[in-house]
Amino acid sequence: MARRNQHSKEELRAMAIEALADLVEREGVDNFSVRQIAGKLGYTPGMLYHLFVNLDDLILHLNAQTLDALNARIDQAAGHGDPMAVLKAMAFEYLRLAREHTALWQLVFSHRMANQAPVPDWYVDRTRHMFEQVEVQLKDWVPAADQRQRQVMARTLWGSVHGICLLHVENKLNVAGDVAPEAMLESLLDHYLSSCAREGEK
Amino acid sequence: MARRNQHSKEELRAMAIEALADLVEREGVDNFSVRQIAGKLGYTPGMLYHLFVNLDDLILHLNAQTLDALNARIDQAAGHGDPMAVLKAMAFEYLRLAREHTALWQLVFSHRMANQAPVPDWYVDRTRHMFEQVEVQLKDWVPAADQRQRQVMARTLWGSVHGICLLHVENKLNVAGDVAPEAMLESLLDHYLSSCAREGEK
DNA sequence: CACGGTATTGAACACCGTTCATTAATGTTG
DNA sequence: CAACATTAATGAACGGTGTTCAATACCGTG
Numbered sequence: 001m002a003r004r005n006q007h008s009k010e011e012l013r014a015m016a017i018e019a020l021a022d023l024v025e026r027e028g029v030d031n032f033s034v035r036q037i038a039g040k041l042g043y044t045p046g047m048l049y050h051l052f053v054n055l056d057d058l059i060l061h062l063n064a065q066t067l068d069a070l071n072a073r074i075d076q077a078a079g080h081g082d083p084m085a086v087l088k089a090m091a092f093e094y095l096r097l098a099r100e101h102t103a104l105w106q107l108v109f110s111h112r113m114a115n116q117a118p119v120p121d122w123y124v125d126r127t128r129h130m131f132e133q134v135e136v137q138l139k140d141w142v143p144a145a146d147q148r149q150r151q152v153m154a155r156t157l158w159g160s161v162h163g164i165c166l167l168h169v170e171n172k173l174n175v176a177g178d179v180a181p182e183a184m185l186e187s188l189l190d191h192y193l194s195s196c197a198r199e200g201e202k
Numbered sequence: 203m204a205r206r207n208q209h210s211k212e213e214l215r216a217m218a219i220e221a222l223a224d225l226v227e228r229e230g231v232d233n234f235s236v237r238q239i240a241g242k243l244g245y246t247p248g249m250l251y252h253l254f255v256n257l258d259d260l261i262l263h264l265n266a267q268t269l270d271a272l273n274a275r276i277d278q279a280a281g282h283g284d285p286m287a288v289l290k291a292m293a294f295e296y297l298r299l300a301r302e303h304t305a306l307w308q309l310v311f312s313h314r315m316a317n318q319a320p321v322p323d324w325y326v327d328r329t330r331h332m333f334e335q336v337e338v339q340l341k342d343w344v345p346a347a348d349q350r351q352r353q354v355m356a357r358t359l360w361g362s363v364h365g366i367c368l369l370h371v372e373n374k375l376n377v378a379g380d381v382a383p384e385a386m387l388e389s390l391l392d393h394y395l396s397s398c399a400r401e402g403e404k
Numbered sequence: 405c406a407c408g409g410t411a412t413t414g415a416a417c418a419c420c421g422t423t424c425a426t427t428a429a430t431g432t433t434g
Numbered sequence: 435c436a437a438c439a440t441t442a443a444t445g446a447a448c449g450g451t452g453t454t455c456a457a458t459a460c461c462g463t464g
Contacts, residue, residue, distance in 0.1 A: 005442090030314065034421060044444055046423075055421065110312060112232065112372075128377040156366065156386040163365015164358065170314075173357060175330040184358040188394065191401075195393035206412075206460085236452060246413055248454075257452065 005042075013051050015041055017062050021104060024062075029106045056111075060123055063108045067126040070097050074133055083141035084193055087134065091161045091185045098165045106169065109162075134158050141193060142200040153196060160188055207244075215253050217243055219264050223306060226264075231308045258313075262325055265310045269328040272299050272310075276335055285343035286395055289336065293363045293387045300367045308371065311364075336360050344398050355398060362390055 007015065019040040023032040034055055038045045052058040073096070077089035098105045134154040142150070167173050168181040209217065221242040225234040236257055240247045254260040275298070279291035300307045336356040344352070368374075370383040 009442095033419080035419085045421080046445075047443055049422070050442075109374075124377055127374065131377060152381050152385050152389055155369075155381050156389045159366040159369045159386060160362030160390060161365070163363070163368060164361040166365060166368070167357075167361045172311075172329065173361075175326055175333060179354050179357050183354050184361060187354055187358045188362060191394045191397035192390065195397040195400075198397075199393075211411095235450080237450090247452080248414075249412055251453070252411075 009051065012041075013061070016048060016051055016058060017065060020058060020062050021065070024103045024107055025101065029103050029110060056117070059107065059111055060120070062104070063111065064123055064126055066097075066101070066104045066108050067123075069101075070094070071126060071129050071133075073097060074130060078133055078137070083137040084189065087137050087141075087157070087193065088186070088189050090133065090137075091189060092182070094161055095165050095168070095181055095185060098169050102169050109166065131155065131158060138196075142196050144200040145196075157189075157192060160192070161185060164188065211253065214243075215263070218250060218253055218260060219267060222260060222264050223267070226305045226309055227303065231305050231312060258319070261309065261313055262322070264306070265313065266325055266328055268299075268303070268306045268310050269325075271303075272296070273328060273331050273335075275299060276332060280335055280339070285339040286391065289339050289343075289359070289395065290388070290391050292335065292339075293391060294384070296363055297367050297370070297383055297387060300371050304371050311368065333357065333360060340398075343395060344401075347398075359391075359394060362394070363387060366390065 005012075016037060019037050020032060023036055023040065034045045034048060037058070038048055048055075048058065052061070070093075073093040074090050077093050078086055080086075081089070131154050134157060135150050138145070138150045138153050138157075142153070145153070164181055164184045168184075173179065173181075207214075218239060221239050222234060225238055225242065236247045236250060239260070240250055250257075250260065254263070272295075275295040276292050279295050280288055282288075283291070333356050336359060337352050340347070340352045340355050340359075344355070347355070366383055366386045370386075
């Protein structure tokens with residue numbers, strides 16, 4: 001009962017991540033198990049522990065993949081246009097992924113490390129990337145602001161964008177007449193950024 | 203082994219909610235179980251199912267209690283001052299609860315109904331209350347805006363406040379130099395609200 | 405005191421993540 | 435080609451989970 005397949009360890013890792021992604025997208029954020037993942041691959045549960053240190057580790061790898069997709073979209077949006085247009089495009093890409101791959105997106109932001117194991121660097125790097133891209137745009141938008149101020153603005157803005165997308169995705173907004181999340185992102189960026197710019201001028 | 207205590211069903215329900223609250227605050231959002239809750243009360247697990255339809259139901263009741271505390275603070279903040287000051291006070295109260303009772307606050311916003319059982323009305327009412335209080339303030343702040351616009355603004359603003367508090371509480375902000383969440387809330391409200399007011403004037 | 409009603413039990417069920425000695429297939433050597 | 439060493443994979447076990455439900459032990463009433 002050994003070496004039934006000719007897959008390399010790296011191939012198997014990729015297959016396991018893909019199996020988990022499939023499962024999550026099909027059945028929802030909290031409806032998967034080690035046994036189901038292994039089953040999809042045609043293996044027994046224990047085998048997965050030769051590929052990943054535990055389930056958290058596997059989830060982390062899938063989340064990294066999702067963050068890569070998110071960053072790719074954001075980088076693409078950064079391409080051209082004035083900062084306002086670029087930041088809007090970025091926010092809309094953020095929302096688009098949250099919409100089109102809701103469960104994967106939720107997994108990224110809802111997953112908490114079970115043990116208090118520290119989040120690995122290669123994971124933190126991917127989340128930092130987003131904030132940096134926002135800061136780059138703010139450098140153009142409010143040239144008068146110093147780095148510290150831009151840091152506050154970038155976090156404020158992106159925390160806000162995140163909150164809006166989150167409430168939408170979790171259906172926590174359908175109290176008393178729903179509002180399209182696009183309208184909310186538009187409102188946020190228009191008003192927040194225009195006021196920041198005005199302050200920078202004076 | 204029956205009727206060992208003289209507690210009414212309603213008393214027992216309150217005790218169970220309190221036991222869960224204790225457990226969550228002490229051990230974290232995802233570190234409790236039916237058996238632990240029952241143990242704290244000196245009962246067996248099965249007994250809890252005569253008080254609540256299931257664990258989700260119990261959690262929902264605790265969350266309602268937390269939302270009541272949140273609403274009480276927000277109502278108190280609504281007392282006096284100009285809308286800008288009141289909204290800032292509200293946002294800071296939101297953050298304060300998130301800080302002081304992090305686990306309870308997380309439980310409110312991280313809990314997803316296991317079965318797709320609909321969220322009961324008495325729960326939705328409590329979340330609506332918050333948005334309504336924000337809208338009331340906006341009525342004073344941007345009198346020119348119609349109800350629809352205020353609805354968008356209230357959701358945009360409160361979704362943003364929520365996002366900022368969330369990222370803080372989940373420690374997702376300590377990438378590259380941390381920023382105090384107070385500064386972020388201040389930045390958000392100052393800029394977003396001042397721009398909204400300006401647009402209302404013209 | 406006996407009875408009926410009910411509050412509570414405790415065992416069972418089907419799952420969960422994780423560990424690890426054992427097994428079976430491979431690659432290597434004599 | 436046979437014997438051995440290596441390693442991929444197993445499968446059983448452990449201690450946990452939420453939930454159900456027949457049986458039970460207690461209580462107030464008649």
